[in-house]
Amino acid sequence: MKQSQLFTKTRKEAPADEVSKNAEFLTRAGYIYKEMAGAYAYLPLGICVLEKIKQIIREEMNAVGGQELIMTSLQRKELWENTDRWSDENVDVWFKSKLKNGTEVGFGWSHEEPISEMMKNYISSYKDLPAYVYQFQTKMRNELRAKSGILRGREFVMKDLYSYSLDAEQHEKFYQGVIDAYMRVFERVGLGDDTFVTFASGGAFTQFSHEFQTITDAGEDVIYINRDKKIAINNEVLSDKVLQDLGVTRDELEEVKTAEVGNIFNFGTKKSEQMNLYITDENGEKKYVHLGSYGIGVTRLMGVIVERFADEKGLVWPESVAPFQIHLVSLCSEEADVKKADELYETLTKQGKEVLYDDRIGVRAGEKFADSDLIGIPLRVIISPKTLAQDSVEIKKRNESEAKIIAIDELLK
RNA sequence: CGGAGUGUAGCUCAGUUGGCUAGAGCAUCUGGUUUGGGACCAGAGGGUCGAAGGUUCAAGUCCUUUCACUCCGACCA
Numbered sequence: 398m399k400q401s402q403l404f405t406k407t408r409k410e411a412p413a414d415e416v417s418k419n420a421e422f423l424t425r426a427g428y429i430y431k432e433m434a435g436a437y438a439y440l441p442l443g444i445c446v447l448e449k450i451k452q453i454i455r456e457e458m459n460a461v462g463g464q465e466l467i468m469t470s471l472q473r474k475e476l477w478e479n480t481d482r483w484s485d486e487n488v489d490v491w492f493k494s495k496l497k498n499g500t501e502v503g504f505g506w507s508h509e510e511p512i513s514e515m516m517k518n519y520i521s522s523y524k525d526l527p528a529y530v531y532q533f534q535t536k537m538r539n540e541l542r543a544k545s546g547i548l549r550g551r552e553f554v555m556k557d558l559y560s561y562s563l564d565a566e567q568h569e570k571f572y573q574g575v576i577d578a579y580m581r582v583f584e585r586v587g588l589g590d591d592t593f594v595t596f597a598s599g600g601a602f603t604q605f606s607h608e609f610q611t612i613t614d615a616g617e618d619v620i621y622i623n624r625d626k627k628i629a630i631n632n633e634v635l636s637d638k639v640l641q642d643l644g645v646t647r648d649e650l651e652e653v654k655t656a657e658v659g660n661i662f663n664f665g666t667k668k669s670e671q672m673n674l675y676i677t678d679e680n681g682e683k684k685y686v687h688l689g690s691y692g693i694g695v696t697r698l699m700g701v702i703v704e705r706f707a708d709e710k711g712l713v714w715p716e717s718v719a720p721f722q723i724h725l726v727s728l729c730s731e732e733a734d735v736k737k738a739d740e741l742y743e744t745l746t747k748q749g750k751e752v753l754y755d756d757r758i759g760v761r762a763g764e765k766f767a768d769s770d771l772i773g774i775p776l777r778v779i780i781s782p783k784t785l786a787q788d789s790v791e792i793k794k795r796n797e798s799e800a801k802i803i804a805i806d807e808l809l810k
Numbered sequence: 811c812g813g814a815g816u817g818u819a820g821c822u823c824a825g826u827u828g829g830c831u832a833g834a835g836c837a838u839c840u841g842g843u844u845u846g847g848g849a850c851c852a853g854a855g856g857g858u859c860g861a862a863g864g865u866u867c868a869a870g871u872c873c874u875u876u877c878a879c880u881c882c883g884a885c886c887a
Binding site: 764766 | 835879
């Protein structure tokens with residue numbers, strides 16, 4: 398991608414209405430645009446990162462047997478009335494509207510009910526189980542207060558996976574598999590060391606749910622961790638009994654601030670009973686389906702990655718989710734040099750490298766460097782009259798301060 | 811939803827006890843100079859001062875209402 402053609406540009410000044418690091422840098426670097434409080438548009442660079450994250454999640458979900466689909470944003474009232482979750486008293490984040498004929502509809506803040514309702518059409522025998530489906534969807538939640546940039550919006554992208562299992566054993570095996578898959582996701586996006594599987598409130602269905610909490614000051618949660626025993630407990634469920642159940646004492650735990658990047662639930666058969674989702678087993682008997690729900694906040698995850706790695710100069714992306722692998726910055730202005738820079742860009746691109754090529758003519762070096770730091774691509778390659786004099790380029794990693802000169806031939810290898 | 815603060819150019823902001831044609835920097839456009847860490851010079855375009863109503867000879871400035879944004883708290887399956 399030639400930077401002269403890239404839609405949007407960088408900004409020198411921080412937006413006045415953003416405080417969080419993620420919103421400030423993502424806005425300044427041209428990844429996102431705020432439409433209103435808690436609702437952000439994703440610009441071309443932002444899409445690149447989101448798609449990288451989604452692809453990693455997609456691979457891990459497919460690896461545990463998940464199949465991707467996409468549900469609707471508009472949802473029927475009746476489905477949620479069945480489980481008593483339509484009323485604003487029980488669910489306070491609904492966006493609701495009406496069809497022209499007066500029929501009430503909701504904008505999906507979750508898809509547990511609609512997807513389980515749909516499953517009735519496709520699950521009727523024990524032979525149909527297990528079934529694992531997931532989607533990437535824009536969730537709508539009418540939060541009382543949006544905050545922290547893209548960490549907590551009223552509209553955000555979530556990956557939600559749903560499991561439909563024959564019995565508790567089959568469910569449990571998959572559930573554990575998803576825990577592992579989630580941790581692989583967080584490792585791949587660079588947050589493995591900072592992310593903990595955390596015991597959290599489980600709602601009406603089980604004693605605990607599991608949250609995936611990443612240590613960051615930008616987070617809203619407080620959890621207690623024991624790094625050796627790999628135990629983490631959310632503040633909201635911490636009690637003497639829980640400590641005893643988990644075999645740790647209070648003074649073995651460290652208090653940390655975190656952001657919840659994932660959450661998984663076991664619904665048992667409760668929801669399928671409410672919704673009348675059942676199968677016929679080998680003996681011709683009716684059995685309710687075991688249901689699990691597994692979420693990753695995709696846009697929040699992007700924000701947490703920013704919070705974790707950004708420095709005072711701007712974004713710093715891990716290679717796995719960076720919008721481009723290489724930022725080729727040309728300081729050439731003479732025709733012959735420009736041609737060589739163009740050729741290097743072509744060659745790298747042909748090699749399959751993802752390259753953002755700062756081909757802008759007449760932009761000063763300082764501005765290009767500042768932009769490059771702000772955008773945060775992992776490897777910066779500078780080509781200039783100075784480097785071309787020795788058939789070389791200067792390379793520097795975004796997260797390191799040392800730059801070195803290497804021959805162009807060597808770079809291409 | 812409770813508390814606090816802020817709305818003036820695309821962005822960041824200044825604008826005195828109400829007073830003349832509402833300003834600066836950045837960004838944009840033109841010309842020049844410069845060319846390895848957000849340069850400099852000269853010029854140009856760009857405004858329903860968040861909105862509505864009111865007070866006044868006169869409102870960006872005072873009053874009322876309202877909308878939006880931010881922060882703290884509460885909430886967050």
